[in-house]
Amino acid sequence: MNNRETPCCGVARFLILMDGPWATLIIRELLHGPLRFTELKNKLDGISAHTLTHRLKQFEANGLVTRTAYAETPPRVVYELTTLGENLRDVLEAMGKWGEAVPDQLIQRNKL
Amino acid sequence: MNNRETPCCGVARFLILMDGPWATLIIRELLHGPLRFTELKNKLDGISAHTLTHRLKQFEANGLVTRTAYAETPPRVVYELTTLGENLRDVLEAMGKWGEAVPDQLIQRNKL
DNA sequence: CCGTATCCAGAGTGATACTG
DNA sequence: CAGTATCACTCTGGATACGG
Numbered sequence: 001m002n003n004r005e006t007p008c009c010g011v012a013r014f015l016i017l018m019d020g021p022w023a024t025l026i027i028r029e030l031l032h033g034p035l036r037f038t039e040l041k042n043k044l045d046g047i048s049a050h051t052l053t054h055r056l057k058q059f060e061a062n063g064l065v066t067r068t069a070y071a072e073t074p075p076r077v078v079y080e081l082t083t084l085g086e087n088l089r090d091v092l093e094a095m096g097k098w099g100e101a102v103p104d105q106l107i108q109r110n111k112l
Numbered sequence: 113m114n115n116r117e118t119p120c121c122g123v124a125r126f127l128i129l130m131d132g133p134w135a136t137l138i139i140r141e142l143l144h145g146p147l148r149f150t151e152l153k154n155k156l157d158g159i160s161a162h163t164l165t166h167r168l169k170q171f172e173a174n175g176l177v178t179r180t181a182y183a184e185t186p187p188r189v190v191y192e193l194t195t196l197g198e199n200l201r202d203v204l205e206a207m208g209k210w211g212e213a214v215p216d217q218l219i220q221r222n223k224l
Numbered sequence: 225c226c227g228t229a230t231c232c233a234g235a236g237t238g239a240t241a242c243t244g
Numbered sequence: 245c246a247g248t249a250t251c252a253c254t255c256t257g258g259a260t261a262c263g264g
Binding site for chain 2: 011
């Protein structure tokens with residue numbers, strides 16, 4: 001699926017950047033506005049600091065999120081979507097709309 | 113992220129059903145119309161029979177795809193989207209639209 | 225508060241070879 | 245043609261403990 005010159009379609013490009021189950025969930029939270037590390041961690045029930053750090057760094061490297069650290073004590077770090085990240089809103093909304101129309105039983109059968 | 117009574121938002125529900133990098137790509141191919149196993153495998157460059165079988169079975173179990181086997185020699189099996197699967201079109205289109213707007217350099221830096 | 229370091233488990237996937 | 249079986253690898257992600 002990878003290892004080709006340049007991904008043909010936009011769908012594949014989306015998938016490369018939004019890799020893993022947490023990626024989309026993190027973006028969703030940030031669509032409501034900038035958040036601090038701990039706020040993000042609290043909202044994303046079940047995510048580990050390890051994973052959150054990893055995903056946030058990847059997003060930052062890919063230009064979807066900006067990281068702003070304030071030299072205070074205690075430190076304060078705020079994550080915010082870039083324009084590129086903001087543009088994911090349409091995709092997330094389409095996902096959400098579809099997901100809400102899915103019968104509950106289907107979700108139940110798959111690990112949750 | 114999982115192990116809660118019932119997923120709160122539609123986004124999470126989408127992610128549960130569309131798990132793994134190939135899931136979305138398979139659906140995208142089927143949006144163009146029904147396809148046979150081998151046709152699907154050829155269009156999805158790099159996918160193994162193993163993986164394709166797995167994903168297809170999962171889709172079938174979740175009611176996103178129907179599987180029709182014709183008792184012929186050689187056998188012919190056709191996969192087709194259900195209405196639920198068809199409804200993913202909007203989501204895929206949003207993804208594609210976003211992905212096409214992503215600068216090439218970002219894609220290059222991540223394994224491809 | 226905001227991470228990082230390390231170790232480890234599990235899922236998804238690929239390669240290969242084989243079957244009805 | 246349409247899978248299945250087996251093995252092994254990679255990568256995400258959790259747990260825990262520690263550092264700035």
